[in-house]
Amino acid sequence: MRLRDLTSGDLTYRELSNYVRGLSPSSATRTALNDGAPEPTGEQVMLADLFDAVAILDWHFTLANSDDKKAKPKKPKPYPRWWAQQPKQRHSSQRVAKLEDARRRKREREQAIAEGRIA
Structure with a gap:
């Protein structure tokens, strides 16, 4: 595939977009399109979600089996996702x-x- 195929009509912008999305998240092209920040792999996203699910399940179990007279445990914080934009505190x-x-x-x-x- 060559970029000149884009101007000749042999390659559409949609096909080019699909090629770029099919690149590895750590590729230079995808990193450049993401303002220099590397993208997370699918494995990293899934592990963060799994960590959150296990932490919530553990919290629910502890909450359900704790004594009513004692202080309730705090809800766990989500796993820090370095790839997600943090909201700016104003x-x-x-x-x-x-x-x-x-x-x-x-x-x-x-x-x-x-x-x-x-x-």
Whole structure:
């Protein structure tokens, strides 16, 4: 297959797309199309999903068989998928205001301790 076949009509864009998708996830072409980040293999995706499924099943089993009087176990965090785009955390104005207020109270508390008003 040659790229000149694309202009001559012997190769369609759909066929070219299928050829590129058929390349190995670690190929240079697929990595370049993914902004330089390597793509995960099918095995990596399946292992991450399997890890999550086993962790959830274990959590459900523990939750069902734990004493009602004791604290319930926390839901497990999903396996970190390095290939998935992480959502960017944006600080809302409320969150920023709460953080600044907490820092102000901490400074006041430290000052009161230094002055001996608080033991």
